[in-house]
Amino acid sequence: MVKKYTSMAYASADELLFGESKFPVKVGLGLEIGAGYTTPEVNYAPRPQAGKSKEKLIKEYERITTDIMERMIQIGAPSVVLETEHVEQMSNNPEWGAAVAHAQKTIMEEYHDEYGIKCALRHTIGDIRQDREYLQLRGGDKYNVFMEAFELCAQNGADLLSVESMGGKEIFDYSILRNDTAGILFGIGVLGSMDMEMIWKDISDIAKKTGTVSAGDTDCAQANTAMFIAGGLLDKNLAHTTAIVARAISAARSLCAYEAGAVGPGKDCGYENSIVKPIAGVPISQEGKTSTCAHSDLMGNLIMQCCDLWSNESVEFHGEFGGTTVQCWSESLAYDCSMMNVALKTGKAKDLRDVLVLSDKFRDPQGYVLAYDNAYRVGQAIVKDGENNYLRAKNAAIECCNIVEEGINSGKLRLTRFETNALAKVKADLEALTDDADQFMSDNLTKFKQEVPVFKPENYGL
Amino acid sequence: MLDLKLEDIDGILVRYNVALEKEMTPDEAAEELYPKDELIYPVAKAIYEGEEDDVVEALQAAIDAGKKPIDLIDDALMVGMGVVTQLYDEGIIFLPNVMMSADAMLAGIEFCKTQTNEVPEPRGKVVCHVAEGDVHDIGKNIVVALLRANGYDVVDLGRDVPVDEVIDAVTKEKPIMLTGTALMTTTMYAFKEVNDKLLEKGIKVPFACGGGAVNQDFVSQYELGVYGEEAADAPKIADAIIAGTVDIPALREEFHKH
Numbered sequence: 061m062v063k064k065y066t067s068m069a070y071a072s073a074d075e076l077l078f079g080e081s082k083f084p085v086k087v088g089l090g091l092e093i094g095a096g097y098t099t100p101e102v103n104y105a106p107r108p109q110a111g112k113s114k115e116k117l118i119k120e121y122e123r124i125t126t127d128i129m130e131r132m133i134q135i136g137a138p139s140v141v142l143e144t145e146h147v148e149q150m151s152n153n154p155e156w157g158a159a160v161a162h163a164q165k166t167i168m169e170e171y172h173d174e175y176g177i178k179c180a181l182r183h184t185i186g187d188i189r190q191d192r193e194y195l196q197l198r199g200g201d202k203y204n205v206f207m208e209a210f211e212l213c214a215q216n217g218a219d220l221l222s223v224e225s226m227g228g229k230e231i232f233d234y235s236i237l238r239n240d241t242a243g244i245l246f247g248i249g250v251l252g253s254m255d256m257e258m259i260w261k262d263i264s265d266i267a268k269k270t271g272t273v274s275a276g277d278t279d280c281a282q283a284n285t286a287m288f289i290a291g292g293l294l295d296k297n298l299a300h301t302t303a304i305v306a307r308a309i310s311a312a313r314s315l316c317a318y319e320a321g322a323v324g325p326g327k328d329c330g331y332e333n334s335i336v337k338p339i340a341g342v343p344i345s346q347e348g349k350t351s352t353c354a355h356s357d358l359m360g361n362l363i364m365q366c367c368d369l370w371s372n373e374s375v376e377f378h379g380e381f382g383g384t385t386v387q388c389w390s391e392s393l394a395y396d397c398s399m400m401n402v403a404l405k406t407g408k409a410k411d412l413r414d415v416l417v418l419s420d421k422f423r424d425p426q427g428y429v430l431a432y433d434n435a436y437r438v439g440q441a442i443v444k445d446g447e448n449n450y451l452r453a454k455n456a457a458i459e460c461c462n463i464v465e466e467g468i469n470s471g472k473l474r475l476t477r478f479e480t481n482a483l484a485k486v487k488a489d490l491e492a493l494t495d496d497a498d499q500f501m502s503d504n505l506t507k508f509k510q511e512v513p514v515f516k517p518e519n520y521g522l
Numbered sequence: 523m524l525d526l527k528l529e530d531i532d533g534i535l536v537r538y539n540v541a542l543e544k545e546m547t548p549d550e551a552a553e554e555l556y557p558k559d560e561l562i563y564p565v566a567k568a569i570y571e572g573e574e575d576d577v578v579e580a581l582q583a584a585i586d587a588g589k590k591p592i593d594l595i596d597d598a599l600m601v602g603m604g605v606v607t608q609l610y611d612e613g614i615i616f617l618p619n620v621m622m623s624a625d626a627m628l629a630g631i632e633f634c635k636t637q638t639n640e641v642p643e644p645r646g647k648v649v650c651h652v653a654e655g656d657v658h659d660i661g662k663n664i665v666v667a668l669l670r671a672n673g674y675d676v677v678d679l680g681r682d683v684p685v686d687e688v689i690d691a692v693t694k695e696k697p698i699m700l701t702g703t704a705l706m707t708t709t710m711y712a713f714k715e716v717n718d719k720l721l722e723k724g725i726k727v728p729f730a731c732g733g734g735a736v737n738q739d740f741v742s743q744y745e746l747g748v749y750g751e752e753a754a755d756a757p758k759i760a761d762a763i764i765a766g767t768v769d770i771p772a773l774r775e776e777f778h779k780h
Contacts, residue, residue: 376735472528
């Protein structure tokens with residue numbers, strides 16, 4: 061049994077700050093994350109043709125790594141984290157991922173030895189636990205290869221181990237396109253949490269064995285899918301009020317990694333990290349205005365509020381006027397970190413934090429709920445029933461609805477009738493749900509076994 | 523914490539969607555578009571509401587009153603779905619409404635098929651797939667639903683589809699259009715291989731591509747590629763093909779926005 065969070069690591073929302081966490085993480089080559097300074101975390105994707113062979117892929121990552129390290133030295137950045145999100149070839153063939161990790165770390169060590177730059181390498185293993193038709197989340201060859209990918213990367217240079225795991229996604233994908241609130245809660249909050257508890261115990265065991273860091277997950281597969289479908293202010297694909305409820309639920313789910321042994325920093329695209337940090341006290345990575353190369357999020361400044369690593373999400377490696385993309389984006393990240401670090405040194409961090417928050421807080425319900433004062437409240441709702449994955453996810457969703465309603469009533473958060481109606485529907489759906497986790501499980505198992513052909517309960521040990 | 527006064531917010535951001543929201547509610551807008559025929563109206567309304575049971579019940583009532591099941595597909599189900607897609611295109615309703623209506627329409631078509639031996643005539647056939655190596659299929663699922671909602675016969679090959687399987691399906695099904703979606707930069711390279719193998723066989727079918735990391739520049743690199751920025755572009759590209767625009771440069775001219 062994992063130990064569940066039933067109290068907040070932070071005594072108040074106002075304590076939350078960028079560059080500082082309750083439990084800093086020492087990692088890699090001289091780096092300490094969340095220990096009083098922020099660090100850029102650069103993320104990248106190889107060019108399409110680079111995946112043709114192992115040799116081409118290694119060469120591509122060598123170029124990427126050298127470009128980033130060189131630019132960091134050229135502009136005088138004191139620290140950097142590189143994040144390699146595996147392309148499927150690297151996780152399905154763990155020796156590919158290991159070879160890339162080794163090549164990258166060799167280059168990073170050279171720069172660290174020559175210049176003293178503090179640095180670390182995160183490898184985010186692809187969640188390969190699926191075939192063409194179904195998820196194959198537990199047991200069997202897929203799971204073994206999945207774990208082998210973590211272990212080989214850890215043995216060959218990766219310092220931070222992460223994944224964007226997919227548990228519950230088959231139910232979520234079906235439900236989010238049908239406004240099925242119970243399905244969203246079941247997919248993320250119940251099934252997703254169950255899968256997280258299983259994999260993060262195993263990943264944390266590998267981290268212990270290899271002397272690396274079990275860093276954390278993100279609900280990219282679900283909450284980010286909702287955010288991306290919701291899109292911009294004029295997009296008509298999903299109510300932003302529904303998307304933020306999915307996000308609030310995802311905090312209860314992503315927290316499971318830390319309950320199972322992860323220590324942070326959580327993954328950059330986990331926008332729920334602003335809720336996770338006040339509960340778990342772990343350092344977090346975030347992405348916002350510097351991830352516009354990958355997607356739009358309506359909270360580009362706000363989400364910097366309490367980051368420890370500041371990321372660009374991902375950018376395809378190619379040339380720009382100012383150098384390669386990884387050079388341009390790493391430089392932008394480094395300037396942001398420099399600004400935050402100055403604020404920390406000059407006692408102005410809380411002011412800068414609040415300016416960042418207020419520049420986006422009323423732009424959209426998603427940013428409104430993730431603003432640190434409100435995020436803290438969602439965290440409190442989670443720990444209130446922290447022992448129960450279902451109840452805490454439901455609490456988070458209801459508190460999220462309450463917060464948005466308060467924003468609307470204040471006159472500051474202006475929403476369309478459509479968004480307001482969608483919020484009312486979600487809240488009514490949530491309030492109609494049972495408080496009995498077993499009953500909820502039973503009802504939804506029956507329902508989704510009938511409605512979603514690709515749902516296999518055995519993926520969750522059910 | 524610092525805070526903003528209410529009157530200061532407008533100078534910092536503008537909620538354009540609030541300012542632009544139409545006065546008419548979606549239900550009122552739909553009501554104006556429903557056909558007036560008293561047997562067709564309840565079918566169309568049930569499609570709009572996404573209520574599968576109500577669709578079947580209304581179809582049964584229409585059949586009992588003498589309507590031919592095969593005719594009801596075009597005259598009632600497609601008309602109801604037309605209301606839904608028009609409201610979606612006008613920004614009055616959102617995607618989940620369309621998905622639920624599409625489910626209800628498909629249930630209605632299946633019901634009609636059980637009531638007749640006649641075979642419905644689709645508008646055209648489209649083959650859809652997710653690139654080899656890529657398991658992210660929510661975008662493809664939206665494309666499939668929107669194409670079906672617009673009357674197209676969709677052959678859904680699923681996700682992580684090997685290139686040769688795509689070629690075999692196109693050879694066998696002879697679709698008016700092929701679609702490909704991908705999330706990752708490395709998997710979308712499979713689109714180029716699909717393109718090359720189709721051309722080797724002399725097949726020049728429009729290949730509509732989109733999703734995640736896919737962009738117009740990449741899709742423009744291969745001869746058959748037509749970039750769709752949004753899932754809703756898929757039925758529009760198919761409509762253009764049905765209307766006679768089969769030339770790839772002409773489709774690009776119409777649908778490439780950047």
